[in-house]
Amino acid sequence: MLSSAPALEVMDLTRRFGDKTAVDTVSFVVEPGRMTGFVGANGAGKTTTMRMIMGVLAIHQGEVRWDGRPITNADRAGFGYMPEERGLYPKQPVLDQLVYLGQLRGMTRRDAAAEAAELLERFGLGERLKDKLEALSLGNQQRVQVAASLLHDPAALILDEPFSGLDPVAVDSMVDLLRERTRKGVPVLFSSHQLDLVDRLCDSLVVLAGGRVRAAGTSEDLRARGPRRYRVTTAEDAGWVRGAAGVEVLDVAGPTAIVQFADDAAREHLVRAAAERGLTELTAIVPTLSEIYREAVR
Numbered sequence: 001m002l003s004s005a006p007a008l009e010v011m012d013l014t015r016r017f018g019d020k021t022a023v024d025t026v027s028f029v030v031e032p033g034r035m036t037g038f039v040g041a042n043g044a045g046k047t048t049t050m051r052m053i054m055g056v057l058a059i060h061q062g063e064v065r066w067d068g069r070p071i072t073n074a075d076r077a078g079f080g081y082m083p084e085e086r087g088l089y090p091k092q093p094v095l096d097q098l099v100y101l102g103q104l105r106g107m108t109r110r111d112a113a114a115e116a117a118e119l120l121e122r123f124g125l126g127e128r129l130k131d132k133l134e135a136l137s138l139g140n141q142q143r144v145q146v147a148a149s150l151l152h153d154p155a156a157l158i159l160d161e162p163f164s165g166l167d168p169v170a171v172d173s174m175v176d177l178l179r180e181r182t183r184k185g186v187p188v189l190f191s192s193h194q195l196d197l198v199d200r201l202c203d204s205l206v207v208l209a210g211g212r213v214r215a216a217g218t219s220e221d222l223r224a225r226g227p228r229r230y231r232v233t234t235a236e237d238a239g240w241v242r243g244a245a246g247v248e249v250l251d252v253a254g255p256t257a258i259v260q261f262a263d264d265a266a267r268e269h270l271v272r273a274a275a276e277r278g279l280t281e282l283t284a285i286v287p288t289l290s291e292i293y294r295e296a297v298r
C-alpha cells in the first residue's frame with residue numbers, strides 16, 4: 001500500500017427524500033489501497049451514498065473529503081464510477097464507446113483505444129470490439145461497464161454492484177483488475193449483496209442498515225470485535241453444554257459444540273466443566289465478514 005496515496009472520507013453524510021431520511025449521518029473512510037465492501041439490505045442507502053460521493057445527487061448535510069480536504073468536481077472526474085443505472089449506449093460499438101469515454105477523461109484517441117482494447121481483452125471480449133453493446137449478453141455488457149470505469153488510471157473507484165451478473169471467470173478477472181489498482185494505492189469502494197465475494201475480497205467493510213452505519217472498519221478489527229465463538233469438544237456427548245449459565249449454544253454435533261459466551265466468567269466456568277468431561281479441544285472461531293454483517297443488521 002502507498003501510504004502517501006489519498007483517502008476518501010465520508011463525514012456525516014445525510015440525504016432525505018421528502019420526509020424519509022435515506023442516508024443518515026453516515027461516516028466512514030475508504031483507505032488508500034484498500035478494497036472496501038459496502039453492504040446492506042435493499043434500500044439501506046448504498047446507492048444514495050455513492051451518488052453523493054460522486055456529486056450526482058445533492059448532499060443535504062455532511063461532506064465528502066478527498067486527500068484531507070473537501071472533494072471537488074475535478075477530483076471526481078478522475079475517479080472511476082460504475083453507477084447503478086449503467087449508462088452506456090446500446091446501439092454503439094463497444095470499443096468506440098470506451099474510446100469516447102477515455103477521450104472525455106482527457107486521453108488521446110490512440111491511448112484510449114489501446115487501453116480499452118487491453119481491458120476488453122482481459123475480460124474475454126477481444127473478439128467483440130466492433131459489436132454493438134446490445135448484441136452482447138447482459139453479463140458481457142456488465143464486463144464492458146466495468147472496463148469503462150477502469151479506463152484512464154482512476155484515482156479512486158466507486159462501484160455500485162460491479163459483480164452482479166458476472167460469471168465466476170469474469171469475477172476473477174475483475175478481482176485481478178481491482179487488486180492491481182489497490183496495489184497502486186487506489187481506494188476502492190464497491191457495493192455487493194454477494195457475501196461470499198465480500199468475504200473473499202474485502203480489506204475493510206462498511207455495513208449500512210436503514211441509512212445508518214451499523215459497523216465499519218478493517219476486516220481484522222471487525223473480526224477481532226466480532227462475536228467470540230468457540231468449538232468445544234470433550235469425551236462425552238456435547239448435550240451437557242445446554243443449560244450452562246451465560247452460554248449460548250449455536251450447534252451441537254456428537255461430542256462437539258459451538259458456543260458463544262456472555263462474558264469471561266461464563267467461559268471459565270464452561271472450560272472447568274469441560275475439563276471434568278475430558279476436554280480435547282477449545283478453539284476460538286474467527287467470524288467471517290458475512291457473519292459480522294448478519295450480526296450487525298440483526
Ligand SMILES: Nc1ncnc2c1ncn2[C@@H]1O[C@H](COP(=O)(O)OP(=O)(O)OP(=O)(O)O)[C@@H](O)[C@H]1O
Pocket residue numbers: 017022040041042043044045046047048049
Ligand atoms: N430518487 C429517489 N426518490 C425517492 N426515494 C429514493 C430515491 N432514491 C432512493 N430513494 C430511497 O432511499 C432509500 C435508499 O435507497 P438506495 O437505492 O440508496 O438503497 P440501496 O442500499 O442502494 O439498495 P439496493 O441494494 O436495493 O440497491 C430507499 O428507501 C429508496 O426508496
